[in-house]
Amino acid sequence: MIHLxxxxxxxxxxxVTRASELTRQVHQESKFRPVLKEDNSPVTVADLAAQxxxxxxxxxxxxxxxxxxxxxxxxxxxxxxxxVLKHLCDVLRPWIxxxxxxxxxxxxxxxxxxxxxxxxxxxxxDGTKGFLRGxxxxxxxxxxxDGKVQIAVLGCPNLSRLDxxxxxxxGFVVAATRGEGSWARALGTEEWTPLQVSSCREQASARxxxxxxxxxxxxxxxxxxxxxxxxxxxxxAIDSQAKYAVLSSGAAELLVRFPSSPRSxxxxxxxxxxxxxxxxxxxxxxxxxxxxxxxxFGAGRHLEKNRGILASNGHLHDITLRAIAEL
Numbered sequence: 001m002i003h004l005x006x007x008x009x010x011x012x013x014x015x016v017t018r019a020s021e022l023t024r025q026v027h028q029e030s031k032f033r034p035v036l037k038e039d040n041s042p043v044t045v046a047d048l049a050a051q052x053x054x055x056x057x058x059x060x061x062x063x064x065x066x067x068x069x070x071x072x073x074x075x076x077x078x079x080x081x082x083x084v085l086k087h088l089c090d091v092l093r094p095w096i097x098x099x100x101x102x103x104x105x106x107x108x109x110x111x112x113x114x115x116x117x118x119x120x121x122x123x124x125x126d127g128t129k130g131f132l133r134g135x136x137x138x139x140x141x142x143x144x145x146d147g148k149v150q151i152a153v154l155g156c157p158n159l160s161r162l163d164x165x166x167x168x169x170x171g172f173v174v175a176a177t178r179g180e181g182s183w184a185r186a187l188g189t190e191e192w193t194p195l196q197v198s199s200c201r202e203q204a205s206a207r208x209x210x211x212x213x214x215x216x217x218x219x220x221x222x223x224x225x226x227x228x229x230x231x232x233x234x235x236x237a238i239d240s241q242a243k244y245a246v247l248s249s250g251a252a253e254l255l256v257r258f259p260s261s262p263r264s265x266x267x268x269x270x271x272x273x274x275x276x277x278x279x280x281x282x283x284x285x286x287x288x289x290x291x292x293x294x295x296x297f298g299a300g301r302h303l304e305k306n307r308g309i310l311a312s313n314g315h316l317h318d319i320t321l322r323a324i325a326e327l
Contacts, residue, residue, distance in 0.1 A: 002175065002183040002192045008062075009177055012120075012141050012153040015057045017173055018095070019050040019139045020155030020187060023125055024171065026091060027134070027158070034132060035080040042128050043075055045084055048108060049091045050124035050139055055107040056096055058120065066119035068301060069111025070271055076105065115270075115300055118145045123241075123271035129213055130239025134158070135167050136212075138240040142274035147298025152176045152278035156242045157187065162195075163251035164209075164238050174245050176282035182248055197285040197313040198250040203229045206253040206316055209246060212237040218258040221327070225256060228323050244276025244311065248283035253316050255280075257309035258290065267302040273309060280311050287311040292321045 004010050026032055026046040034042035051071045058067060076085045085101055092099055111122060123140040131137040139155035157171040162184060169187075174195065176182035183192040200206065208226055211217045226235060238246060243255050259266050274297055277287040288294060289306035296305045310320060 003177070003180060006151075006177065008143055009151050009153075009175065011057070011061050012143065012151055013173065013175055015054045016139050016141050016153040016155040017187065018057070019053050019124060020157040020171060020173065022046070022053055022091070022095060023050050023131070023137065023139060024157040027131060032087070033083075034128070035075055035078070035084055037075050042132065043071060044125065044128060044131065045087050045091055046131060047071055047125040047128060048076070048084070048088055051111055051122065052088075052092060052099075052104055052107045053095055054122055054124065054141065055110045059107070059110070066113040066116055067111045067122060068113055068115055068119050068270065069122040069124065070269070071108055071124060072112055073105040073108045076108075115144075115298060117298075118143075120144070121271045121274050121297070126272060127240025127242070133239075136164070136239040136242040138242050138245075140241050140271060140275040142278065144270075144274060144297045147296050148178070149274050149278040149297060150178045152275040154241055154245055154275045154279060155187075156240075156245055159242050159245065162245060162249040164236070164242060164246035172245065174248065174279055176279045178278060178282070180282070182279045182282040184245070184249070195248045195279070195283040196250055197248060197280065197283045198253050199315070200253050200313060201315045203316055203319055204232050206231050207233045207251070208235050209243045209252045209255040210235050210237055211243075211257060212239045215260060216257070218260050221258045222256050224327055225320070225323055228327060229320065241272070241276040244279050247285060247311055247313070248279045250313075253313045254320060255309070255311040256320075259308055267304055268306070268309060269302055270297050273303070277311065284314060285312055286314045286317045288317070288321070290321075290324050
């Protein structure tokens with residue numbers, strides 16, 4: 001059984017559960033309108049509200065802890081951000097009464113801390129485009145110490161089944177502590193179920209997960225990899241770190257993320273993979289970069305020392321790394 005005796009794990013489960021419920025509430029209202037950040041990626045009231053809520057909970061329970069999160073208050077101070085700020089205040093009022101705009105700015109910007117030996121990382125809505133399409137998104141939180149993830153909690157509010165076959169309620173929360181396994185429960189319930197990766201050892205039978213957005217990965221290289229491995233199943237596109245939950249549940253064998261260009265200098269952001277990577281490892285799987293190196297979450301806000309991502313059920317990891325090297 002999952003051990004919720006560690007206060008950090010209890011906090012993370014509570015924070016992610018609440019943030020998952022909040023983002024689903026915003027989604028059901030269907031009154032959100034995205035605005036573009038400086039990098040032209042979309043952000044919604046759900047992203048910002050979830051980050052404010054988690055930051056407030058951390059301030060109450062672990063005020064000295066550092067938070068490294070995706071969002072900043074800059075988008076709220078733009079012309080388009082003024083309407084978002086008003087909506088944000090309305091959304092947060094039932095969750096955090098008497099919250100003014102200055103407090104909102106301060107809480108969001110708590111996530112702009114620098115990485116250190118021990119910190120939390122948060123993606124308040126991983127998969128914002130999936131959120132906008134009514135597909136998959138995730139609230140992803142992890143505690144990192146000395147570059148390694150120690151606690152991971154992932155909320156998938158629109159995952160109706162852990163195999164990722166459909167979108168909708170009930171949604172799931174999945175959690176892991178290093179050395180103690182990974183577990184899942186449906187939102188609104190208290191019963192935890194242990195997770196275990198697939199036992200498949202046949203490469204032709206592998207089910208490969210990929211990002212839904214083509215800008216996030218090099219789809220042609222994944223297709224060539226699948227052909228090289230003689231994989232018979234079609235690639236499955238799923239938004240967000242919900243892919244890691246699906247892999248951890250045994251409903252897929254491989255998750256591959258190539259840089260969008262072989263010569264790209266792009267590096268993955270730590271909050272996009274920290275929680276999911278520990279979930280897979282504690283379910284019996286393996287996660288490395290495309291060169292077989294462990295992911296180093298202590299190098300900054302990006303995985304500066306790593307290139308791409310390969311997550312697997314463990315049994316097919318080495319043969320896939322060899323195939324990637326040959327290709």
